[in-house]
Every structure is written in structure tokens, then in C-alpha cells.
Amino acid sequence: MIQRIVSRKFDIPDAHRIDVALLHGGYATLSKAFAMEPDAITTEIERSGLRGKGGGGAPTGKKWRLMPKTISPSYLVVNADESEPGTFKDRQILQYDPHLLIEGIIVSAYAMGADHAYVYIRGEYKAFHDRLVEAVEEAYERGYLGENIRNSGFNLSLSVHRGAGAYICGEKSALLESLEGKRGHPRLKPAKPECEWYFGHPATVNNVETIATVPFIVQEGFEAYRAYGTDQSPGTMLFAMSGHISRPGVYELPFGLRMMEVIDELGGGVKNGKKLKAVIPGGASTPVLTAEEAEKATLDYETLSAMGSGLGTGGMIIMDEESCMVKALHNLLSFYRHESCGQCTPCREGTGWVDTLIRHILAGRGDETHIQTLLDVSKTMNGQTICVFAPAVSGVINAFVKKFRPEFEHYFQRSEG
């Protein structure tokens, strides 16, 4: 099941050192890339069907085409904010193969004509930050970054920027605001698709894993990538498993595998031989699946969205039969309450209120009206905000309440008894 495209060097000791990385094919794509027209690289990426791995799954090549070539300087910004509960894949790349990310950044920046690259890294990832910075310094020393990279005539500078601990700064426009030195508030979306803007200059924001996939596609060709996965979800992804699972971890897999096969065979099944109750399929923001749904699920964009959930970041949270779904929802909602940036009224006030409602239910003070209010607030939070944070929370609430309603009602009975 396991494939090794971005995880190829993960098991090689010290692959984060440039000498080791170079021994194992690190930066090998550069000579091929620099021999190509930048646009031809973008075309290759388009054909590969590569989809963004930060949660949204947007086609990467199409996004690169939005960069106007006439305004300079322009920027590639790599999103390493990875703060969502259940998602812990990008850190593997930062930890085990930071040079693959740098290689991807060089090739991608060359393709889109970016003059400067940033990596915006989650503040709490101090150790991974330090490792990446070390790798960047090595890359500068060896001439992989800076002026006239490997005599290609292409210049690229790369800066690493640490966030200050806000989940919302993973949202691309909030990230850019934060990078500009402002509060991490998502920006209003434009009426028509366009690139992002950094200090008024064109910018593209891509996830770490997305960029780390680019060298393989350029090196091996788009068909090699399409050899994995499904038609609509080509290639592979770093799938993570956490929660009540025997072997938690991160596994690179082609899209389209049966979810249960992955849980049982790679993950070793539910921990302590218990029965499965539910799976959150792609990071905390994707609606929860029941065990029956998990049986039918395959790990690709199309199947999971048809099931009313999403592939998200591929971070599966496995919950056994003894999990309390009310407490699980409370856990998530207290996270969202804490992390809402607070701009939009429905999100700022809604995330607080739903958390309060759940606390009442848990304390045995709840009744039907609490559930109704929960669903009403959830409805108001859906589709009326600046970014998709609030709609995601709404989806989370709806799935928990609709699929596990008796568990919520159980708490009312407790107070009566």
C-alpha cells in the first residue's frame, strides 16, 4: 500500500543534512527544471492533476497560472502552519527531508516566476523551524539558494517566518496578513479567481506537501504521478492516523484506498481490539463519519465529499466504541472557540455560544432546546462569513448532532434520573 514519493528519504538517517540528501538524489530535479521553460513546468503540474494538500484540494497548476507575470517582485509562500487537530503530516517533511521542500520551492518559484519565497511555519514547531533554517543555510552555502542558482541565471531568496500560535494563520489570506505584520485576519475573497497578494504584489500560497510533491512530477513526468490514485484524485498523499489506533503515524498512500483497509492493515486496527465508532477523515474540520460510513469510504476527494464529508488534510482521527461523542464535540468546539479570529459576527459569537451550549448539555443541564439552538447557530455560521472556518465548524456540529443524537439526549436523561 505504501508508496514513497515525498516520503522517499524519510527513513534514511540524517537525510536532513544536505550531504546525505545529495547522496540520495536531493536537488537532482534542478538541472532538468532549469532546462525547461517555466511555463512548461506549470503545464506538467497541470497535467499531473496535483491537488493542494493543505485541505482544500485546489488544482495546483491552475492556481499558478493566476500569477500575473507583469508585476515584480512576486512571491511563493509555503504554508507550514499545520495547526489543525489531527493533522501532522507537514512536520514529517520538515523533520526528515527539509531539502526536498527547498528543492520543491526552487522549482515551483522558477515555474511561476517568483522572486522570493517564504515558509510560514507554525510557532509551536520550534524544533522543525530550527531544522528547516539549518537546511536553508546549507542550501545557501551550496548555491541552491541566492543569486544565479547552479548557474541557471535564476535567483531566489528564501526566508523562514515563525507564526505566533494562531490556527487561523493557516488560512492563506490570514497568513499573508500575518506575514505583512498585521493581525492574522482572513481577507474578503475577490469576486473572480485571482492570485493572492503580499504587500500588493502577486503571491501564491501552497502547502508544504504540495510543494514537496513538485520535484517528483517534474523529474518523472506527470504520467508517473498519475499512475497512482484515481482520476480525480491522482497521486499520493501523506495520510495520518491518530486516536484509538494501534499504530498511529503518517503513511504515504495512493488515493482511493479503502479507509478500513488502511485502518486495519497499516494502523493495526482499533486500539486494544475495541470496536470502531467513528472516524474524522481529514483533520478536525471534516465532518465525522460513523463506523458504517467508514466501511464504505475510500480515501479520495470524490468519495468523501459525496458522503458529505471531505478528504481535508488526510489526517484521520479514529474513535472507538467507548468514545463519548458529546465530549468529542466539546473538545473540538472549545478549540474553535479559542481559534476563531473574531472578525465575523456569526463565527466570533457562534463558536462561543455552541461551546457554551455543549457545556450545558455535558453538565446535565441540557434539553431539546439546546440541541435546536445548537443547530440554529450552526446554520447561521454556515455560508455567511469571510473565510471557511465558520462553515467548517457548522459542518462538524451538524455531523455530530445528526449522526449521534441519542448520545446528546442521553445527557438530558442523566439530569432527570
Add this chain to the structure above:
Amino acid sequence: MNNVTITVNAQTLSAPEGSILLQVLLDNGVSVPHFCYHEALGVDGNCRMCMVEIEGQKRPQIACNTRVKEGMSIRTLSDSIMAVKRSILELELINHPVDCPICDQAGECSLQNYYMEVGLYESRIDRADKVRKAKKVDLGSHVILDQERCVLCARCTRFTENIIGTGDLVIANRGNHACVTTFEPQGLKADGYAMNVVDLCPVGALTSGDFRFHQRVWFLKSDPSLCHGCARGCSIFIDHYPQKYGDDLIYRYRPRVEREVNGFFICDEGRLSYKNHTGDATLTTPRYSGTAITLSEALELYHQKLAASGSGVVALASPSLSCENLTALRDYCLQYAIPLFGVERGSFDETFGDDFLRLNDRAANRSALPLLGISEDESEMNAALCAASLVLNFDNQTPVSVDQIHFCVHPIDTRELQIPIAPYTEQSGSIINAFGKVQKFASTIRRRHPVPPLHELLSTIKGLA
């Protein structure tokens, strides 16, 4: 921009293509609840209150972030859009203290109005669950913040950041703990324009330390006028309370929109200058040798002194007097051959002007002087003053060492004769600002015992000299 036709609730409107839908609706008198959008501050899209239904769009859209297109069809009153507005308003209110009875904004509060318009439901949150925040924060510059009442529309922060550029106000913290604050205690200065945030704040979160709790707004009458604080002549509203058994008192000045002059704002100093024109700040009875006298006694003295001085009389006019007063004064001086000067020492303040509204020239009507042929020659004035035996001073602040008769708005600490003239708030007239714009103002304040404006006074004493 091309004009296009749109339909709003079955009514047809014409509007420039690409203009902001919310602004078009508001300009056409269509009521759309909104907090964060403000014409001067632009679109921010955070309050989500301005939802409208646009034909062809699945979901309701915020009107502030929608651009007008030909043939657009908009509904603002359908059941579904009212339900959306109600649900967002409910969220806006769950952590709001709703302490309107003790809130200074009551009566001019957007939240209160919208609640009356679309809300009016039972609250579904326990009072104990509301998020508590600071009720009284002195932000500085007479601006007081109640964090609990704040709807976090960011108008105030956008004002200091984008209009003034000082960024004194910021929003700190996230989620429903977010609150407006300053970097340092009382750190709001905004280069002398801070109090505009009180007008911008749609709710009772920001109130004026100068105004709050002095008067309920529904007792106040608002009349348009012009600030006389400098040569810009900003448009203002004078909010005053015509008491039944007392003088009409001014409680505050507020900016009035005048795109060519001051836009949406005024400076704090101008705003607070109402204090110089209300209650007992002005002179209301003539005074001589430190005691009050009647007007006829005063005029009697005036004529005696004038006769005693013969040809040694010089007149000084304040360059802030209205065109009407200056004209009457010029004619009076011409008739009686009294040399008249419009120079006022100290009326240029190099520390006052800035690159926004305030101008160094603190006189409201200097531009009228050359048009009326009133001399601005300072050396001629100095020479005339040296030779003078009596100076008729018409509210001019120039220090003079000769014996004077004062026609003045404010009491002066002198034993010389002072005859009151009405301040601009108590008479109508016109002034010409530094950019040559002629602006009219009306009389707003009525005293029980009115003080005559200068031109009226001059007409009564004309023939007697």
C-alpha cells in the same frame, strides 16, 4: 462610470455600474442594517449584517461587498432574508449587555434601531453565560470605551489606521474575547482627531467623556452650522437643548458631511470649541469699570468717548467676523472716516495646521477682507495705532496699549468698556474659507435675552456718532 438599472424590492433604481451596492441602497433610502461599512472607511465585511438576497445567487450576500451590475434584482425584505438578518442580529446580541437605559448611545444606536426593526425576540442565552469585559476604559482624548457594548466592527481601528495613520486603536485577542484597546494606557491621540471615533462607533461602545451623561440625545435638537476654529470652516451639527425656562445650551458639535471641505470629520479642538459659545462663556451684558451696565448706558459712554477722541480713532476688525458683520463695519467706518484694519496678531498658529483638516490660519473669514477692501497692512496698522487715542476693537485679539472700546463675544479682563456682540452660533451669516469657498450658516441658538449681532448693533448706533 455608466449608469445601470437595478431592481430593489420591485422598485427600479439607476446607479453607477460597479458602485458599492450597500451605498446605493442607503443613498436611495433603502434601510439595510449594517455596522462595519462606512462611506469614509470603505468595505471590511466583518459584521455580516448587510445581507441581501440577489436573484441568481444561492446564498444571501453582503451588500457592502457587492458591486452593482446591470439588471441586478435585489430583495431586502423577503421572509428568508429577514430570517438571516434576525439570526445574525441574535448572535450580535448574545454577549451584548443590552444596558440601553444607562447607555449614552441610546436613541442614536444602530444596534438598538435594528433590534427594534428586525429583532424583538426572547434572548436564548443565560445572562450568566455572557462574556464579561471592561465597562469603562479611558482610551485618552475624551474617548471612553465600554468593551461589552462593542460589536467589533473595526470602524474605530480602521479610522486611526487608514484615515489618520497613527494606528492608536487596535483589536486584541481572538474570538469572543476580542476587544478594542490601545498600546499604552490612554494611548488614543490620533493627531488631534480622536473624537471622530465616537461618531463612527455605531453603538454605545465609544462615548465622549465630554458629552456622556450630560443630556439624553432625544432632547437635543441638531442644526447645521460651521466651525469657526480655523480657516477651513468645517461643516458641523450643533446639538443643543432649547430649555423651556432657560438659555438654549449647546451640548456638543458633531461633523456634518461636506465633501469639498471636511469630508466626514472634524478636529477635536474644533469639536470642543462649542464650550466657548454656550452658557455663560460669552458676554451678555455691557460692562464698564468692572460692573455690568445697560446697553443704553454703554452706548452713551461710547458716544462720549468717541466725541472726546476726535480724529484719533482707529478700528480693528476680527478676521473671523462674518461677511455681513464686516460689510456693516466697513460701511460704518467709511461713513465716519475711521481707519479700519483686519489684521489680528496671533491669529496664525504655526503649531495648529496639519496635512488633514487643521490650518495654521485660525481666522474663519480672512478671505473676505480683500474682497471687502479692508486693509491687511500690518505696518500701516502699527503706525495708526501709535498715533491713536482710542481704538474701537471689534473682537480682535491684537494687544493694544491705547484706550479701547471692546465689541466682543467673550468677556475680557479689563475695566474698559465692553459691549457684547452675538457669537456666530446666535446669528446667521456667511464666511469664506481659505480655499475661497463661500459658506452660509444659520442662527441656531436662541437666548432668552438675545445679544445683537454686530451689524444690527451698528445700525442702531450709526446716526448718533
